[in-house]
Amino acid sequence: MTFAFRDFRSVGWSAAVAALVAGTMVSAAQAQAKDVIKFGAPLPLTGALSPEALKAKQGFEIWMEMVNKAGGIKVGDRKMKVEIAFVDYQSNTPKAVQAAEGLITQEKVDFLFSPHGSGAAKAASNVSEKYKVPTVAATASSTQVFDQKPRYLFGTYTPNETLLAPLFPIAKRDLPSLKKVAIYTRNDLFPLALSQAVEQTAKKNGLDIVFNEKYAITALDHSSALSQLKAAAPDWIFVFGYTNDNLMIRKQMIDQRLEAPLITMLTGPSYPEFVEAAGVAGSENITGASWWDAAVRYTSEDVFGSTEGYIKAFKDKFGIVPDYGHASYTVAAVALQLAIEKAGTTDREKVRDALASLDAKTFFGPIKFNEIGQANSYDPPIFQLRDGKTVVLYPEATKQGDLRLGVK
Amino acid sequence: MIFVQILVNGLVLGSLYACIAAGFSLVWGVLNVINLMHGSFIVLGAYLALGLYLSIGLAPWWSLAVAAVLFFGIGYLIQRFLINRVIAAPVLLSLTLTFGLDLIIQNAMLYVFKADYRSLKLDPALGSLAFGSVVVPVDRLIAMIFALLLTLALYIVLRKSRVGRAIVAVRVDQGAARLLGVNIPSIYAIAFGIGTAMAASAGTLLALTFPIAPVASYAFLGKAFVVCVLGGLGSVPGAVLGGLLLGLVETFGAYALGPEFAVMLSFGLLILFLVVRPQGILGRWGFE
Numbered sequence: 001m002t003f004a005f006r007d008f009r010s011v012g013w014s015a016a017v018a019a020l021v022a023g024t025m026v027s028a029a030q031a032q033a034k035d036v037i038k039f040g041a042p043l044p045l046t047g048a049l050s051p052e053a054l055k056a057k058q059g060f061e062i063w064m065e066m067v068n069k070a071g072g073i074k075v076g077d078r079k080m081k082v083e084i085a086f087v088d089y090q091s092n093t094p095k096a097v098q099a100a101e102g103l104i105t106q107e108k109v110d111f112l113f114s115p116h117g118s119g120a121a122k123a124a125s126n127v128s129e130k131y132k133v134p135t136v137a138a139t140a141s142s143t144q145v146f147d148q149k150p151r152y153l154f155g156t157y158t159p160n161e162t163l164l165a166p167l168f169p170i171a172k173r174d175l176p177s178l179k180k181v182a183i184y185t186r187n188d189l190f191p192l193a194l195s196q197a198v199e200q201t202a203k204k205n206g207l208d209i210v211f212n213e214k215y216a217i218t219a220l221d222h223s224s225a226l227s228q229l230k231a232a233a234p235d236w237i238f239v240f241g242y243t244n245d246n247l248m249i250r251k252q253m254i255d256q257r258l259e260a261p262l263i264t265m266l267t268g269p270s271y272p273e274f275v276e277a278a279g280v281a282g283s284e285n286i287t288g289a290s291w292w293d294a295a296v297r298y299t300s301e302d303v304f305g306s307t308e309g310y311i312k313a314f315k316d317k318f319g320i321v322p323d324y325g326h327a328s329y330t331v332a333a334v335a336l337q338l339a340i341e342k343a344g345t346t347d348r349e350k351v352r353d354a355l356a357s358l359d360a361k362t363f364f365g366p367i368k369f370n371e372i373g374q375a376n377s378y379d380p381p382i383f384q385l386r387d388g389k390t391v392v393l394y395p396e397a398t399k400q401g402d403l404r405l406g407v408k
Numbered sequence: 409m410i411f412v413q414i415l416v417n418g419l420v421l422g423s424l425y426a427c428i429a430a431g432f433s434l435v436w437g438v439l440n441v442i443n444l445m446h447g448s449f450i451v452l453g454a455y456l457a458l459g460l461y462l463s464i465g466l467a468p469w470w471s472l473a474v475a476a477v478l479f480f481g482i483g484y485l486i487q488r489f490l491i492n493r494v495i496a497a498p499v500l501l502s503l504t505l506t507f508g509l510d511l512i513i514q515n516a517m518l519y520v521f522k523a524d525y526r527s528l529k530l531d532p533a534l535g536s537l538a539f540g541s542v543v544v545p546v547d548r549l550i551a552m553i554f555a556l557l558l559t560l561a562l563y564i565v566l567r568k569s570r571v572g573r574a575i576v577a578v579r580v581d582q583g584a585a586r587l588l589g590v591n592i593p594s595i596y597a598i599a600f601g602i603g604t605a606m607a608a609s610a611g612t613l614l615a616l617t618f619p620i621a622p623v624a625s626y627a628f629l630g631k632a633f634v635v636c637v638l639g640g641l642g643s644v645p646g647a648v649l650g651g652l653l654l655g656l657v658e659t660f661g662a663y664a665l666g667p668e669f670a671v672m673l674s675f676g677l678l679i680l681f682l683v684v685r686p687q688g689i690l691g692r693w694g695f696e
Contacts, residue, residue, distance in 0.1 A: 046514075048623050050518065050523040050623060051525070213666050213668065214666070215670070216667070216668050216671035216672065218627055218630065218671050219670060219671060221421050221659070221670075224418075224658070224662035227417060228410065228663060244525050244619050244621065247527060248619055255548065256536070256543050273525065277525055277526060277619060
């Protein structure tokens with residue numbers, strides 16, 4: 001093949017054509033050589049959310065290691081290795097959006113994971129929509145994240161309301177005198193969503209809300225609010241915040257000799273470090289819920305084979321039993337992997353369609369998304385802390401014990 | 409009765425705030441250095457208390473002494489070899505330097521201690537004292553007493569000791585102090601050492617009442633800042649008054665307006681003071 005360069009009037013033209021031809025050849029060669037699928041994960045590795053981010057990273061790493069050990073993700077008739085680009089956004093949501101965009105435009109990732117939590121996931125979802133990049137959110141539980149029906153965003157958490165609603169019938173059955181409910185909430189997106197869900201469920205169940213207050217994100221002391229809460233003498237106390245807040249609040253509850261038949265805290269009790277820091281006595285009989293617990297048992301079609309397989313692999317690598325903070329991120333990656341395998345290609349549009357129609361058994365539970373992209377396929381476990389261990393109360397299939405009353 | 413309970417809560421909390429702020433106030437007042445590492449020194453003191461309790465069973469109020477000596481040395485060296493180099497430059501430079509150093513300390517802490525929240529649980533737990541329906545947690549009470557003793561000790565050192573008088577002299581009139589033979593760089597280093605020792609000692613006490621984590625440092629730094637503005641820079645009694653005022657405003661504010669306004673109130677008070685009385689409650693030159 002010969003190019004008749006003299007046909008072009010200027011050197012500029014010929015240079016442009018040459019560059020174009022060369023560019024096409026290079027990108028064709030890259031596509032040929034590409035045997036790695038690159039994922040992008042913006043995480044709050046420093047700052048206030050760093051404890052959660054460190055778990056997220058471990059959750060991703062165990063998946064990446066297992067997949068690569070097995071040869072990679074099966075795409076059509078070949079196997080492609082996995083690589084994850086982690087970017088720290090310093091627990092700062094605007095930076096999370098920048099990080100997500102940078103991963104797509106500069107790191108050239110094929111697929112994306114959302115930043116941590118509902119707020120950041122929603123903010124960054126605009127980037128995924130703009131560049132049409134299928135994105136899985138590991139920890140976006142608020143339905144508001146999905147209310148604009150994003151096309152490329154999928155969340156592996158079931159909606160907030162599903163977490164605690166099943167505990168109400170159990171509590172009413174075991175404590176017939178149950179009447180007065182108190183709610184104490186961190187003024188932050190996820191805790192507020194939980195608080196609203198509980199407020200509605202409590203009213204629906206004919207309960208009185210005798211105390212319902214919020215505290216600021218930077219609060220260091222809760223003694224005043226707890227004195228008031230104590231004066232209201234509630235039967236059931238809900239405390240919504242993050243681990244640090246809940247530890248501090250739990251300690252001040254004990255300091256003020258605040259007792260109740262039922263105390264439910266989110267998040268915190270599902271993390272082993274909560275029990276370690278609050279102590280066995282300080283955490284006894286506290287109820288909580290999370291989207292996953294190491295006590296659940298599923299067989300799966302993912303790289304781990306079952307929940308036990310996941311726990312073992314995780315323990316072998318990191319020396320600890322994974323909690324839902326780790327597992328949430330692993331399952332996000334698992335869902336994306338299963339969708340790629342189902343699509344048989346890394347074409348973003350086809351993978352997006354595969355995610356939308358996914359119906360997969362994972363170590364986390366069955367994963368299937370509703371029409372707005374939020375998972376609705378499993379029952380999040382409700383549990384109680386006893387002797388420093390979680391005892392699953394719900395769902396029936398994995399139940400390990402009955403509710404016990406009295407938190408001192 | 410709930411009124412008395414909230415008053416008690418406020419006074420106890422306020423004493424802890426005073427202790428957090430005293431060292432910060434000293435450094436700011438004498439050196440004109442806004443030490444952004446202050447919060448991290450508090451957290452390091454808390455980790456020291458935790459480490460000593462877990463390894464040799466030393467109660468936090470005794471590790472206070474260890475922390476004071478150790479961190480005096482650390483603070484002295486930081487000032488002598490790093491901050492003294494930029495102390496004559498505009499305040500922004502020392503602010504930037506302490507900010508940079510703080511980033512290093514923060515990330516080193518994240519690396520060494522991880523981001524997990526730890527807490528110091530005494531075994532057996534100290535529990536709380538009840539007077540009728542008013543409850544006072546014993547650990548907070550102990551922390552409060554030691555915090556006030558520590559702040560009193562600082563006051564006495566500044567008032568009675570030769571070094572203390574030199575610090576005050578430098579604070580009041582640097583030029584005159586130099587003429588009278590005071591070694592300014594050395595006094596700076598000692599003052600910064602005392603500030604650091606106060607921060608770490610406060611940290612050992614706070615370990616009893618707050619969860620310990622590297623990311624907690626900014627919350628403490630924020631409180632120290634507010635207390636200093638309320639009480640007046642460089643004044644020890646000012647730090648105590650500012651701390652108590654902040655504690656009471658936060659607890660009563662939370663009671664009257666709801667807990668979500670507690671933090672807003674404290675910063676609202678900060679702005680009010682900056683506008684109406686920028687020198688603080690006890691804003692006088694010098695320490696006395």
